[in-house]
Amino acid sequence: MDNVIETETGGKPVAGTTDRTDEFIAMTATEAVGLLRTGEASPLDFLDAAIARIEEVEPDINALPIQFFEEARSAARSFTQRDAPDHRPGWLAGLPVVVKDYNDVGGQITTYGSPIFADNRVEKSDYTVQVLEESGGIPMAKSNVPEIAGANTFNPVFGATRNPWNQKMTVGGSSGGSGAALACGEAWLATGNDLGGSLRIPASYCGIVGLRPSVGRVPRGAGLPAFDPLWVEGPMARNVSDVALMLDSLAHGHPHDPLSMPPPRVPFVRAVEEPKAPKRVAFTPDLNLSMVDPEVA
Numbered sequence: 001m002d003n004v005i006e007t008e009t010g011g012k013p014v015a016g017t018t019d020r021t022d023e024f025i026a027m028t029a030t031e032a033v034g035l036l037r038t039g040e041a042s043p044l045d046f047l048d049a050a051i052a053r054i055e056e057v058e059p060d061i062n063a064l065p066i067q068f069f070e071e072a073r074s075a076a077r078s079f080t081q082r083d084a085p086d087h088r089p090g091w092l093a094g095l096p097v098v099v100k101d102y103n104d105v106g107g108q109i110t111t112y113g114s115p116i117f118a119d120n121r122v123e124k125s126d127y128t129v130q131v132l133e134e135s136g137g138i139p140m141a142k143s144n145v146p147e148i149a150g151a152n153t154f155n156p157v158f159g160a161t162r163n164p165w166n167q168k169m170t171v172g173g174s175s176g177g178s179g180a181a182l183a184c185g186e187a188w189l190a191t192g193n194d195l196g197g198s199l200r201i202p203a204s205y206c207g208i209v210g211l212r213p214s215v216g217r218v219p220r221g222a223g224l225p226a227f228d229p230l231w232v233e234g235p236m237a238r239n240v241s242d243v244a245l246m247l248d249s250l251a252h253g254h255p256h257d258p259l260s261m262p263p264p265r266v267p268f269v270r271a272v273e274e275p276k277a278p279k280r281v282a283f284t285p286d287l288n289l290s291m292v293d294p295e296v297a
Contacts, residue, residue: 021048021052024045025185028238028239028241029237029246036093036095037093039081042094043076043094044076046096047072047076050188051069054067057186058186060164061161061162062161062162063143063171063180064142064186065101065159067141068139068140069141072138072141079138081093088134089263090248090250092136092245094138095138095189096188097188098142098181098182098189098190099132100190100191101142101177102145102174102193103126103128103142104122104125105122105125106124106125107122108122108139109142111158112148113146113147113148115157126223127219127221128191128219128220128221128233130254131218131219135249142177143176145176149173151173151174152172152173152176153170153174153177153180161180162180163183163205164184165183169205171202172201172206173198173202175191175192175194175199175203175210175236176202176206178192178202178236188238189237190237191235195230195231195232199234199236200212209236210235210243211236213251214232216260216261217247217250217261219233219252219256220232220233220257220259227259233250235250241272244272245268285297
Protein backbone atom coordinates (compact mmCIF):
# COMPACT_ATOMS: atom_id res chain seq x y z
CA MET A 1 0.00 0.00 0.00
CA ASP A 2 3.00 2.34 -0.05
CA ASN A 3 2.02 3.46 -3.56
CA VAL A 4 -1.51 4.51 -2.65
CA ILE A 5 -2.29 8.20 -2.40
CA GLU A 6 -4.27 9.53 0.54
CA THR A 7 -7.64 10.73 -0.75
CA GLU A 8 -11.18 11.17 0.48
CA THR A 9 -11.54 7.38 0.41
CA GLY A 10 -8.45 6.73 2.54
CA GLY A 11 -5.05 5.24 1.84
CA LYS A 12 -1.51 6.00 2.98
CA PRO A 13 0.25 9.32 2.43
CA VAL A 14 2.72 9.48 -0.40
CA ALA A 15 6.42 9.57 0.32
CA GLY A 16 9.67 10.52 -1.31
CA THR A 17 8.54 13.63 -3.18
CA THR A 18 8.78 17.36 -2.51
CA ASP A 19 6.32 19.10 -0.21
CA ARG A 20 4.83 20.97 -3.18
CA THR A 21 4.49 17.77 -5.19
CA ASP A 22 2.71 16.09 -2.29
CA GLU A 23 0.35 19.04 -2.01
CA PHE A 24 -0.53 19.02 -5.70
CA ILE A 25 -1.00 15.30 -6.20
CA ALA A 26 -3.13 14.95 -3.05
CA MET A 27 -5.59 17.53 -4.38
CA THR A 28 -8.83 16.53 -5.99
CA ALA A 29 -9.21 17.42 -9.65
CA THR A 30 -11.80 19.99 -8.63
CA GLU A 31 -9.34 21.67 -6.28
CA ALA A 32 -6.57 21.54 -8.89
CA VAL A 33 -8.76 23.06 -11.59
CA GLY A 34 -9.79 25.77 -9.14
CA LEU A 35 -6.15 26.84 -8.74
CA LEU A 36 -5.58 26.68 -12.47
CA ARG A 37 -8.62 28.80 -13.25
CA THR A 38 -7.54 31.55 -10.85
CA GLY A 39 -3.90 31.43 -11.94
CA GLU A 40 -2.65 30.46 -8.48
CA ALA A 41 -0.85 27.54 -10.13
CA SER A 42 0.08 26.76 -13.71
CA PRO A 43 -0.43 23.67 -15.88
CA LEU A 44 3.34 23.16 -15.73
CA ASP A 45 3.24 23.09 -11.91
CA PHE A 46 0.75 20.23 -11.94
CA LEU A 47 2.49 18.44 -14.79
CA ASP A 48 5.84 18.49 -13.00
CA ALA A 49 4.16 17.16 -9.84
CA ALA A 50 2.54 14.34 -11.81
CA ILE A 51 5.82 13.45 -13.53
CA ALA A 52 7.62 13.26 -10.19
CA ARG A 53 4.95 10.93 -8.84
CA ILE A 54 4.92 8.80 -12.01
CA GLU A 55 8.68 8.36 -11.90
CA GLU A 56 8.42 7.32 -8.25
CA VAL A 57 5.78 4.62 -8.54
CA GLU A 58 5.84 3.37 -12.13
CA PRO A 59 8.61 0.81 -11.60
CA ASP A 60 6.28 -0.96 -9.15
CA ILE A 61 2.84 -0.33 -10.69
CA ASN A 62 3.31 -0.14 -14.48
CA ALA A 63 0.10 1.80 -15.06
CA LEU A 64 1.39 4.34 -17.61
CA PRO A 65 3.83 2.65 -20.01
CA ILE A 66 3.42 5.28 -22.77
CA GLN A 67 4.70 8.66 -21.61
CA PHE A 68 5.14 11.84 -23.65
CA PHE A 69 6.17 14.37 -21.05
CA GLU A 70 8.08 16.73 -23.31
CA GLU A 71 5.10 17.14 -25.61
CA ALA A 72 2.91 17.72 -22.56
CA ARG A 73 5.39 20.26 -21.18
CA SER A 74 5.32 22.12 -24.47
CA ALA A 75 1.51 22.20 -24.36
CA ALA A 76 1.55 23.30 -20.71
CA ARG A 77 3.98 26.15 -21.40
CA SER A 78 1.89 27.46 -24.27
CA PHE A 79 -1.46 26.97 -22.55
CA THR A 80 -3.47 30.09 -21.87
CA GLN A 81 -6.82 30.62 -20.23
CA ARG A 82 -7.82 32.57 -23.34
CA ASP A 83 -8.21 29.18 -25.01
CA ALA A 84 -11.36 28.61 -22.95
CA PRO A 85 -14.56 28.54 -25.03
CA ASP A 86 -17.26 30.71 -23.50
CA HIS A 87 -19.58 28.90 -21.09
CA ARG A 88 -18.06 25.45 -21.71
CA PRO A 89 -18.95 23.19 -18.77
CA GLY A 90 -16.08 21.15 -17.40
CA TRP A 91 -13.30 23.55 -18.43
CA LEU A 92 -10.12 21.86 -17.10
CA ALA A 93 -7.85 24.91 -17.48
CA GLY A 94 -4.71 22.98 -18.44
CA LEU A 95 -4.94 20.05 -16.04
CA PRO A 96 -2.73 17.09 -17.13
CA VAL A 97 -4.79 13.98 -17.89
CA VAL A 98 -4.22 10.31 -18.71
CA VAL A 99 -5.68 8.66 -21.83
CA LYS A 100 -6.37 4.94 -22.11
CA ASP A 101 -4.34 3.10 -24.75
CA TYR A 102 -7.45 2.26 -26.75
CA ASN A 103 -7.81 5.96 -27.60
CA ASP A 104 -5.72 7.95 -30.06
CA VAL A 105 -3.59 10.91 -28.98
CA GLY A 106 -2.16 12.79 -31.94
CA GLY A 107 1.52 11.99 -32.56
CA GLN A 108 1.61 9.07 -30.09
CA ILE A 109 1.29 5.30 -30.42
CA THR A 110 -1.95 3.41 -29.88
CA THR A 111 -1.04 -0.23 -29.28
CA TYR A 112 -4.27 -1.72 -27.86
CA GLY A 113 -1.78 -3.80 -25.86
CA SER A 114 -0.99 -5.88 -28.95
CA PRO A 115 2.36 -6.52 -30.68
CA ILE A 116 0.48 -6.12 -33.96
CA PHE A 117 0.05 -2.42 -33.18
CA ALA A 118 3.23 -1.83 -31.16
CA ASP A 119 4.44 0.76 -33.67
CA ASN A 120 1.03 2.17 -34.58
CA ARG A 121 1.68 5.92 -34.39
CA VAL A 122 -1.41 8.00 -35.14
CA GLU A 123 -1.60 11.42 -36.76
CA LYS A 124 -4.44 12.95 -34.79
CA SER A 125 -6.45 12.48 -31.62
CA ASP A 126 -9.75 10.63 -31.76
CA TYR A 127 -13.01 12.43 -31.13
CA THR A 128 -13.06 11.70 -27.40
CA VAL A 129 -9.57 13.08 -26.88
CA GLN A 130 -10.24 16.04 -29.19
CA VAL A 131 -13.15 17.08 -26.98
CA LEU A 132 -11.04 16.57 -23.84
CA GLU A 133 -8.28 18.76 -25.27
CA GLU A 134 -10.80 21.41 -26.33
CA SER A 135 -12.00 21.37 -22.73
CA GLY A 136 -8.54 22.28 -21.46
CA GLY A 137 -7.12 18.85 -20.66
CA ILE A 138 -3.46 18.16 -21.52
CA PRO A 139 -2.71 14.47 -22.24
CA MET A 140 0.61 13.44 -20.67
CA ALA A 141 0.59 9.61 -20.79
CA LYS A 142 -1.40 6.59 -21.90
CA SER A 143 -2.61 3.90 -19.54
CA ASN A 144 -2.01 0.18 -19.84
CA VAL A 145 -4.72 -2.15 -21.18
CA PRO A 146 -5.35 -5.84 -21.83
CA GLU A 147 -4.49 -6.97 -25.34
CA ILE A 148 -7.46 -5.83 -27.48
CA ALA A 149 -9.92 -6.36 -24.60
CA GLY A 150 -10.37 -8.21 -21.32
CA ALA A 151 -10.94 -7.90 -17.58
CA ASN A 152 -7.31 -8.27 -16.41
CA THR A 153 -4.76 -5.64 -17.42
CA PHE A 154 -1.68 -7.32 -18.87
CA ASN A 155 -0.34 -7.63 -22.40
CA PRO A 156 2.75 -8.85 -24.29
CA VAL A 157 3.87 -5.31 -25.16
CA PHE A 158 4.12 -3.69 -21.72
CA GLY A 159 3.44 -6.46 -19.22
CA ALA A 160 1.07 -6.41 -16.24
CA THR A 161 -0.28 -3.48 -14.27
CA ARG A 162 -0.21 -4.15 -10.54
CA ASN A 163 -2.83 -3.13 -8.02
CA PRO A 164 -1.33 -0.39 -5.79
CA TRP A 165 -3.29 -1.66 -2.77
CA ASN A 166 -1.80 -5.14 -3.11
CA GLN A 167 0.63 -5.74 -5.93
CA LYS A 168 -0.23 -9.45 -6.00
CA MET A 169 -3.79 -8.59 -7.04
CA THR A 170 -5.32 -7.60 -10.38
CA VAL A 171 -6.51 -4.11 -11.24
CA GLY A 172 -9.29 -5.54 -13.39
CA GLY A 173 -9.84 -4.31 -16.91
CA SER A 174 -9.90 -3.12 -19.42
CA SER A 175 -9.30 0.39 -18.02
CA GLY A 176 -6.97 -1.05 -15.41
CA GLY A 177 -4.03 1.24 -16.08
CA SER A 178 -6.24 4.28 -15.65
CA GLY A 179 -7.67 2.94 -12.39
CA ALA A 180 -4.24 2.17 -10.94
CA ALA A 181 -2.80 5.54 -12.03
CA LEU A 182 -5.57 7.37 -10.21
CA ALA A 183 -5.33 5.21 -7.08
CA CYS A 184 -1.63 5.94 -6.61
CA GLY A 185 -1.75 9.64 -7.45
CA GLU A 186 -0.17 9.68 -10.89
CA ALA A 187 -3.09 11.65 -12.32
CA TRP A 188 -6.23 13.50 -11.30
CA LEU A 189 -8.41 12.36 -14.22
CA ALA A 190 -8.20 9.52 -16.73
CA THR A 191 -10.25 8.25 -19.63
CA GLY A 192 -11.78 4.81 -19.82
CA ASN A 193 -14.22 3.01 -22.05
CA ASP A 194 -16.75 0.30 -21.39
CA LEU A 195 -18.65 -2.45 -23.15
CA GLY A 196 -19.14 -5.04 -20.40
CA GLY A 197 -17.61 -3.41 -17.35
CA SER A 198 -14.28 -1.93 -18.45
CA LEU A 199 -14.84 1.35 -16.60
CA ARG A 200 -16.58 -0.09 -13.58
CA ILE A 201 -14.50 -3.19 -12.82
CA PRO A 202 -11.13 -1.37 -12.48
CA ALA A 203 -12.82 1.37 -10.46
CA SER A 204 -14.10 -1.17 -7.94
CA TYR A 205 -10.78 -3.04 -7.80
CA CYS A 206 -8.71 0.13 -7.35
CA GLY A 207 -10.96 2.06 -4.98
CA ILE A 208 -11.70 4.95 -7.33
CA VAL A 209 -14.78 6.03 -9.33
CA GLY A 210 -15.63 5.08 -12.90
CA LEU A 211 -18.87 5.92 -14.67
CA ARG A 212 -20.38 4.29 -17.74
CA PRO A 213 -22.36 7.16 -19.32
CA SER A 214 -25.41 6.79 -21.51
CA VAL A 215 -24.77 5.99 -25.16
CA GLY A 216 -23.93 9.17 -27.06
CA ARG A 217 -23.14 11.24 -23.98
CA VAL A 218 -19.41 11.21 -24.85
CA PRO A 219 -18.27 11.22 -28.51
CA ARG A 220 -16.31 8.17 -29.67
CA GLY A 221 -13.57 7.61 -32.21
CA ALA A 222 -13.94 6.68 -35.87
CA GLY A 223 -12.77 3.08 -35.40
CA LEU A 224 -16.14 1.83 -34.15
CA PRO A 225 -19.34 1.17 -36.10
CA ALA A 226 -21.10 4.52 -36.27
CA PHE A 227 -24.34 3.39 -34.63
CA ASP A 228 -22.97 0.76 -32.24
CA PRO A 229 -24.99 1.21 -28.99
CA LEU A 230 -22.72 -0.83 -26.73
CA TRP A 231 -19.24 0.72 -26.53
CA VAL A 232 -19.09 3.99 -24.58
CA GLU A 233 -16.32 6.36 -23.51
CA GLY A 234 -16.33 7.69 -19.96
CA PRO A 235 -14.56 9.39 -17.06
CA MET A 236 -12.52 8.00 -14.19
CA ALA A 237 -11.42 9.94 -11.11
CA ARG A 238 -10.82 9.62 -7.38
CA ASN A 239 -14.26 10.82 -6.26
CA VAL A 240 -17.75 11.50 -7.56
CA SER A 241 -17.37 15.27 -7.88
CA ASP A 242 -14.26 14.87 -10.04
CA VAL A 243 -16.03 12.33 -12.26
CA ALA A 244 -18.82 14.88 -12.73
CA LEU A 245 -16.24 17.53 -13.66
CA MET A 246 -14.62 15.22 -16.21
CA LEU A 247 -17.95 14.14 -17.64
CA ASP A 248 -18.82 17.82 -18.16
CA SER A 249 -15.54 18.20 -20.03
CA LEU A 250 -16.34 15.21 -22.28
CA ALA A 251 -20.08 15.62 -22.83
CA HIS A 252 -20.05 17.71 -25.99
CA GLY A 253 -21.35 16.71 -29.39
CA HIS A 254 -18.93 15.96 -32.22
CA PRO A 255 -19.97 16.40 -35.87
CA HIS A 256 -18.41 13.08 -36.89
CA ASP A 257 -20.06 10.93 -34.21
CA PRO A 258 -23.73 10.57 -35.18
CA LEU A 259 -24.73 9.30 -31.74
CA SER A 260 -23.08 12.13 -29.79
CA MET A 261 -25.35 14.74 -28.25
CA PRO A 262 -25.05 18.31 -26.91
CA PRO A 263 -24.25 18.90 -23.24
CA PRO A 264 -27.11 18.44 -20.77
CA ARG A 265 -29.09 21.49 -19.71
CA VAL A 266 -27.82 21.13 -16.13
CA PRO A 267 -24.07 20.44 -15.85
CA PHE A 268 -23.17 17.24 -14.02
CA VAL A 269 -21.14 19.18 -11.45
CA ARG A 270 -24.24 21.13 -10.48
CA ALA A 271 -26.27 17.93 -10.30
CA VAL A 272 -23.75 16.55 -7.82
CA GLU A 273 -23.87 19.75 -5.76
CA GLU A 274 -27.68 19.71 -5.72
CA PRO A 275 -28.57 16.00 -5.56
CA LYS A 276 -32.13 14.78 -5.81
CA ALA A 277 -32.96 11.24 -4.80
CA PRO A 278 -34.78 9.21 -7.46
CA LYS A 279 -38.37 8.22 -6.71
CA ARG A 280 -37.74 4.61 -7.68
CA VAL A 281 -34.64 2.43 -8.01
CA ALA A 282 -34.51 -0.88 -9.88
CA PHE A 283 -32.05 -3.50 -8.65
CA THR A 284 -31.12 -7.03 -9.62
CA PRO A 285 -28.22 -8.97 -8.12
CA ASP A 286 -27.62 -11.11 -11.20
CA LEU A 287 -29.62 -9.74 -14.18
CA ASN A 288 -30.96 -13.31 -14.34
CA LEU A 289 -27.84 -14.19 -16.34
CA SER A 290 -25.48 -16.10 -14.08
CA MET A 291 -24.61 -17.08 -10.54
CA VAL A 292 -23.24 -14.39 -8.25
CA ASP A 293 -21.07 -15.03 -5.22
CA PRO A 294 -23.25 -14.66 -2.08
CA GLU A 295 -20.81 -12.18 -0.54
CA VAL A 296 -21.06 -9.98 -3.64
CA ALA A 297 -24.86 -10.26 -3.75
